[in-house]
Amino acid sequence: MEFATWAYPWDVLDEGPERVEARLRELGVDELNLATNYHTVQAFTPHNPERRTLFARASSYFQPGTEYGRLEPIPYEGMDGDWVDQIGAELTDLALTSWTVGCHNSRLGMQNPEHTLETAHGDDLVFGLCPSRPAVQRYLTALVSDVASRPGIERVELETFDYFYGTGWGWHHQKIHARLGALGEFLLGLCFCDHCRSNATDAGVAVDSVRDEVADTIDAIVAGTIPHDGSPEAWLREHEEVAAYVDVREETLASVFADLRGAAGTTPLGYYVGAPEPGREWMLGADLDRLADHVDYYCLPAYESTSEDVMEAYRAVDEVTSDVPLHVGLLPGHPAIHEQSTVVDVLTDLQAAGVPRVSFYNYGLLPSRSLDWVGTAIDAVDG
Secondary structure, eight states, rough: EEEEEEEHHHHHHOOHHHHHHHHHHHTTEEEEEEEEEEEEEEEEEEOSSOOOOOOEESSSSSOOOSOSSOOOOOBBBTTOOOHHHHHHHOOSSEEEEEEOOOOOOOHHHHHGGEEEOOOTOOOEEEEEEOOTHHHHHHHHHHHHHHHHTHHHHHEEEEEEEEOOTTTTTTSSOOOOOSOOOHHHHHHOOOOOOOOHHHHHHTTTTTHHHHHHHHHHHHHHHHHSSSSSTTTTTHHHHTTTHHHHHHHHHHHHHHHHHHHHHHTTTOOOEEEOOSSSSSOGGGTTOOHHHTTTOOOOOEEEEESSSHHHHHHHHHHHHHSSSSHHHHEEEEEOOOTTTTTTHHHHHHHHHHHTOOOOOEEEEETTSHHHHHHHHHHHHHHHHHO
């Protein structure tokens, strides 16, 4: 079993790449999943020697190349030079992965609302770029090509390279006091931008009736005339035209991933699964069987509190991942795990299940004692 940890570049640079590398190697971690292009964040950094809190808008932590079109990454304002290149040059004993956020970009969305997801009610969800739009597709492929070609990058991992709609964590200070449930949240995230509608029309879908049905159902859930806890799968079986619309965007995303595969070249490509919940990736347009031809592995962030819950999430995804290897991410700290023994139990069970690689979230966010738990758990399964 291999071990990695996610990390923000400011934590690595504030502490010093050599020191971070030595600390992680001592714990038994041999790979750094470095945030290269990331969404807006407030990070509390309990063992950072320079700061305890950092705020950053959606930014890249490298200086982007020239192959972008209408959309391109915006470098972090507090960055001096190119942090990704700097960290890559200073690491000598850790493999380096590009942890790359795609469509979840509120800064680009606010500046370019015409390229974001559009709800059935005609509202722009500015935290989510729509992967049906050519400008977004060009942005995503250029981004993957850019990070994959950088010296030292050995893998590229894709986060929110899909129809991300973010209910619950898409926007800061989000206010939703209507009980939408899984069905309502899914329908809220269905995009009806002109490109999504055009793609579906070309496939023979009656787009106007689909849009009306989706909008009416959301309103009915809010009004309480349709149960909020209804199954999205069961609802789609009763609404075949909407199901056909959903199928078109799954085909579109598979086509996008084919381009991403080409953009990555020979660099291994991973995709984060498990959203909005394990086994329901289709709600974000991701048919894992369709994407299987274009990725080398999936990674499931299973930020659960018990080994039983982690393994349940793992099995839910493993059932729909074809023959693609499935890696797992863990959060060995608050609010998921609060004791060392749980980390040991989870790693032991994942090893027994044959999971090839586990990543820990997140080097700079975890207190030092949680990092110690990681080391103890790795020793327990590797000893």
